[in-house]
Amino acid sequence: MTKDPFSSLHSANEEIPQIATHSPIVLFFKQKIGGTVLYTKVQDGEILSFEDEEYKALHKNQNFELMYVLNGELTNLIEDKEYLFHAGEGCLLNTQILHREILSEGCNVVFLNLSPAVIAELLDNDSGNGPIFQFLEQNLQSDGQWKRSYIEFSPTLPYQSENFHIILDSLQLEIATSKIGKTYFQKGLILRLLDALENLNQFSLQQIDLDLSKxxxxxxxxxxxxxxxxxxxxxxxxxxxxxxxxxxxxxxxxxxxxxxxxxxxxxxxxxxxxxxxxxxxxxxxxxxxxxxxxxxxxxxxxxxxxxxxxxxxxxxxxxx
Structure with a gap:
C-alpha cells in the first residue's frame, strides 16, 4: 500500500515486509469496491480513510491481529496455505505469522491490532483462562520460540453474534474518541470482545497448527x-x-x-x-x-x- 499514510513497512529481510502501527490499539477496515479497496483506520481519536489497490505482499504484523469478516468472503493466505473465511468468521494471529488477504467483491472486513504490551496488561488484569487467553499468554511467554499456529473461529449457530457486533461497534467509538478515560473503556471492551469469542453459544474455536502433516x-x-x-x-x-x-x-x-x-x-x-x-x-x-x-x-x-x-x-x- 504505497499510499498508506497509516502504517510503515520495514524489515531486516527485504523479502518479508512487517506492518507497524504507531499505537497500541488500532482498528482497520477494508472493503472491496470494484477494482480497489477502501481502507479505513480508527486510531488515537481519529478516523482516516483512502482508496488504493489491494495490498498483495505476504507480511507480518508487529502486533497481534484479530480479523473478523463483516460481510462477504475472503481468502486468507496464511504461510503456505489458503483459508476461506465467510461473514461472521475470523482468526487471531500472533506477530510471527506470514499472511495476506484476498477480498471478494463487496467484502467488508475489520482488523483489531493489539500490541504485545497491551496484551500483557490485559492478561495481568481481569482476563479469562479459555483458549483465546491461553493462546495469547503462550505467545507472550515464548521467548522467541513462536508457535506456528493461530486461532480460527466461526459462529456456533447460523447467524452472526449480535452481542459481538455491539461490543465491536462500542470499541470503534471509544478508539475514535479523545475523551478522558478512553483507554480504560477500550481495554475493558477488548476483554469483553475476547470473552465473547470464548462463549460456546456464540463461537466455535479451533487452534490451527501450521506444522501438521498433509x-x-x-x-x-x-x-x-x-x-x-x-x-x-x-x-x-x-x-x-x-x-x-x-x-x-x-x-x-x-x-x-x-x-x-x-x-x-x-x-x-x-x-x-x-x-x-x-x-x-x-x-x-x-x-x-x-x-x-x-x-x-x-x-x-x-x-x-x-x-x-x-x-x-x-x-x-x-x-x-
Missing part, C-alpha cells in the same frame, strides 16, 4: 468446512475449496474419524437443529430456513429420521 491438515480443513457450514456442504464443494479429489478426502476423513463426509455433515446438521430448537424461540420453519433445508416438510422428516422425534416433540422434551 493428511492431518486436510482432515482438519474438512471438519472445519463442514462445521462452519452447519453440515450444509457437499463433497464437490469441499473438493473445490481444498483442490483435492473428493473421494480421496472422503477416505482420509473416514480413516481418522470412522465417518464419511456425508455422515459427519449429517451429524453436524442434526446437532445444529437440536441447538436451535432448545436454545432459541425460532419457529420450526425459520430453523429449516436457517439450516438451508428446501422446505419445512423436508426438515421435519429429516429431523424425525435422525432423532426419532419431531422438531416440536424434541423442543418440548429438551427445553428447560
Amino acid at each position: 493428511e492431518d491438515y486436510l482432515v482438519n480443513r474438512i471438519l472445519h468446512l463442514i462445521d462452519s457450514r452447519f453440515g450444509n456442504i457437499s463433497r464437490k464443494e469441499i473438493e473445490a475449496v481444498l483442490h483435492y479429489n473428493a473421494e480421496y478426502l472422503n477416505r482420509l476423513l473416514k480413516r481418522q474419524t470412522k465417518m464419511t463426509i456425508a455422515h459427519y455433515a449429517q451429524t453436524v446438521r442434526t446437532k445444529k437443529a437440536q441447538q436451535l430448537l432448545t436454545s432459541t424461540d425460532l419457529s420450526v420453519q425459520r430453523i429449516a430456513e436457517q439450516l438451508n433445508f428446501s422446505n419445512e416438510a423436508y426438515f421435519y422428516h429429516y429431523f424425525k429420521k435422525q432423532t426419532g422425534l419431531s422438531p416440536n416433540q424434541y423442543r418440548q422434551k429438551f427445553t428447560f
